[in-house]
Amino acid sequence: MQTVALTTLGCKVNQFETETMEGLFKQRGYEIVPFGERADVYVINTCSVTSLGDRKSRQMIRRAKRQNESAIIAVTGCYAQVSPDEVKSIEGVRIVLGTKERTRIVDYVEQAAREDGLLDGVSDVMGAGEFEDIPLFGVPTRTRAFLKIEDGCQNFCSYCIIPYARGPVKSRQLPHIRREAEKLAAAGFKEIVLTGIHLGAYGKDLPGHVTLADACREVLSVPGFKRLRLGSLESIELSPDLFSLIREEERFCAHLHLPMQAGSDAVLKAMNRHYDTAEFGRLIQDVERELPGVAVSTDVIVGFPGETEELFRESLDFVERMNFSRMHVFPYSRRKGTPAAAMAGQVPEHVKKERVHRMQALADRKAEEFHRSFLGKKMRVLFETEQEGITDGLTDNYIRVYTGDAVKTEEIYAVFLEKLYKDGVWGRIFPMEHE
Ligand code: SF4
Secondary structure (H helix, E strand, O other): OOEEEEEEOOOHHHHHHHHHHHHHHHHOOOEEOOOOOOOOEEEEEEOOOOHHHHHHHHHHHHHHHHHOOOOEEEEEEHHHHHOHHHHHOOOOEEEEEEOOOHHHHHHHHHHHHHOOOOEEOOOOOOOOOOOOOOOOOOOOOOOEEEEEOEEOOOOOOOOOOHHHHHOOOEEOOHHHHHHHHHHHHHOOOOEEEEEOOOHHHOOOOOOOOOOHHHHHHHHHOOOOOOEEEEOOOOHHHOOHHHHHHHHHOOOEOOEEEOOOEOOOHHHHHHOOOOOOHHHHHHHHHHHHHHOOOOEEEEEEEEOOOOOOHHHHHHHHHHHHHOOOOEEEEEEOOOOOOOHHHHOOOOOOHHHHHHHHHHHHHHHHHHHHHHHHOOOOOEEEEEEEEEEOOEEEEEEOOOOEEEEOOOOOOOOEEEEEEEEEEOOEEEEEEEEEEEO
């Protein structure tokens, strides 16, 4: 039996896409092996969102080549899409696919086994297109499943390469979303996470004013799973309809990831974000009032071109006033081909590093404040992993909870939150309240 090893760099969407490709290989009789092992075929699903993503992608390609000189190496994803020539020049690469055409990955591999030379399947993604609908065939664990319902973005934030790598918005049809949700529920998944590159834009390309709230309703009409979580969402896209659905539907997780990117109006404008800090702040207030206990996590980029020390301090002050439960802090990464790459006022690397450090310290303090506000409360936790007698999992509002009590992974328990512990909280189980 031919063996195939796949690896993913970057976001949840990539992770989902790797799982679907894995399913395609299994269906055609391939055995899936870990990426660290010798395999006949290697698939590297790359990322290009930062220069680190590019570098790691190249490292994984070289690693595959070292593990088996004669393997067929296929490179897909955002880095392959935006820099195909760089990828083709790496020794050992036999197939370059980009962000389209992945439904045909096995055909490409079989063609490469018959013919010499390099197969180039990268095609233009900038025109309108349809959602590449690859059904799930196999599912690795039964805790949390990612369900991709949208691809592409046409927001063109000035720093971001994604619109060039993925093209415009392409939404999955509602009946197909339902079909996949049914499959996941039947497989025993407790939690479904809806993902997309620009999730809030779901439906823009479909006839009949279909929205993200409609996609959520479709999934919620499927019985058998316990939690529905949304992936990253642009704040201005949190519609009243979606708001009330989150409030009324018990299975909706009280967690929203709303990327803010900067807490300074001048920087937000230069980033081509479509809101200012006042609007963002108002929305967070609405969220906190309407959805008590909700966790709002965010992303922040520091060291954007033109970000002076004064503007950075504005960002720090703004974050200080927000109750973010978790923050992902990134240094700005210059991406060739984006408007920000050509902007004046590029910030030196050592300054970016120092700002990441200051913003991260604030983020850690905010996360601790958020966790502290739940001590003494009882919450439901979906346990996921066990190591040396300690099991951990997540509440619906994304607090990581650890316990030394006897629990089963992939199950939900009621937990009393006792004290701060590591990046989350330590808890005790209510033994009679296990779902
Ligand atoms: S919304 Fe902005 S940051 Fe997000 S994928 Fe689109 S262009 Fe990139």
